[in-house]
Amino acid sequence: MADTLLDIRNLAVQYQTDDATIYAVNNINLAIRQGETIGIVGETGAGKTTIAKSIMRILPNPQGKIVSGEIRFKDQNLLDLPEKEMQKVRGNQIAMIFQDPMTALNPIETVGYQIAEAIRRHNKITQAEADRRACDMLETVGIPMDRFGEYPHQFSGGMKQRVVIAMALACNPELLLADEPTTALDVTIQAQVLDMMRSLKEKFKTSVMLITHDLGVVAEFCETVAVTYSGEIVERGTVEHIFDNPQHPYTLGLFGSLPKLDTKDRRLKPIKGMMPDPTNLPIGCRFRDRCPDAIEACAAAPPDVETEPGHIVKCVRAKEKGGAAV
């Protein structure tokens, strides 16, 4: 596609520990178009954060290793870039917001300085000019300019996350990786921050990859969705595909597990069992042991099946409903 901004092909990432290899991301394919907002949904250990860290090339060294695949950002494979070139991309063309705003900021520097630092890192400008732009960014995220000289501990959680967002957007990146940006915040503050991110995204025309475990946030914020499980993308499509016509048994299970505000049922329908051990993944479909619809064919690696245009399901049984393998 002409307007593809980021194209991940066959990415596999492993972590090496003293006594085992953790298969964190297993041959995923994912493309993000210019201006697109994609939600990466999944539970703890599904490999969501590892995908983002691979794009930024900030996997823990030496434990984390990209064993295969390509990450194409515009015309270059990020994995081929020398570290020096990568530093020009990181924070400038691709920025990342981390989950916990309390630990993402330096406690002994003022917030203004930290934002200006990001700007100076990538632009040849004076400190005064960088400070001025940092002030503008603070205002953009709804923090009065006169708090420029304050330290992170003087800000509440929601305000700190705004500072982190200001820092990430300071260089006007083309792609923003947001790793659970609102998980640590209260719901009313989450609503404020999401609302702000939405308007900034439109203003700066940034593509966003939003990593979250919260399907509600995805429904409100994203255009497309990828559901991850055990280091694989098990289902992807537009929000309409995923929310109106979920196909993969895991996606269906996730929706069933959610307490709903509009039901009389007193019991939830959890998915039985737990996610497989990433050091010892089962052969074939990884969801097989927890799946209510498993059949013998699930013992072989499941194909990617396109059930409707743009809606891809990693499940052999999706074929029965008329899908074609891709």
Added chain:
Amino acid sequence: MTPLLEVRDLKKYFKSRAGLLHAVDGVSFTLEKGKTLGVVGESGCGKTTLGRTVLHLIEPTDGQIFFEGKDITRPKKRELRKLREQMQIIFQDPFSSLDPRMTVSEAIMEPLILKGGMSRAAMHAEVRQLMDTVGLATRLENSYPHELDGGRRQRIGIARALALKPKFIVCDEPVSALDVSIQAQVINLMLDLQEERGLAYMFVTHDLSVVKYISNDIMVMYLGQVVEKAPADELFANLRHPYSKALLSAIPIPSIHNRKERILLTGEITSPINPKPGCRFMTRCRYAREECNKPQKLEECAPGHFVSCCCYKEINDLEEVNKA
């Protein structure tokens, strides 16, 4: 019938350098056997302090607590020990609430040892029974917490709380740290246990959708005070307090249809240190006016439905008009 637990005008103030911090400020409620009271609010609203004060993990500043009709506000040491058998707590974080050097069976046995009067063999049998009840496989007996995932750890926490056969359990955000599919398993377990054993829960959480699921009655707290209290169905059908409305509207709904109108609150929660006498939500309320500076009190707006807002009627009429 005497309720299992009755709390009257409970207050807990903490001294801080800046002044008196009103963590819990005049909270009253009753809880019947086998029922669940949901306590909802955001960080800093005093919901955790309330739970801990009721259990005497923190001593109350003022107010009264009755358990099975008996005043337990200022218990003697020995009384308190007895009381603890009846009242237990499940903590939020299954990672930090377990001793990393105790195996699963040691952790579950600890309350039995403290109570005393049981042989080693009897305690072992009891531990196995408890593990079975909460759905932990016996083979995990000698595992350490770090070997287990969050869902299993929380089951240990539940088994510990159940060990002395309490009548009342404070559940302080018991599922917030868990993934949704595991969260559903744990909530179902708690519902089963309640049915089997007639347990009363005080379920403290920030998650309105979870609380609706399991509660009979719900209290919404803001800065140490109850702003709205009602049976669960009634509350969700007829929200009255502007804060409860904003809180509900802020929850992202996992559906792409029936988009609701979002009430976006401006500003953040104000300080609970030396609060002014008026409505504490006033600074963020879009309907705030002169009268809100006066102290607010809970008023019954429908049978069993209490709201602490001097202008709830006008606000409701106004919103009806706006809708039409």
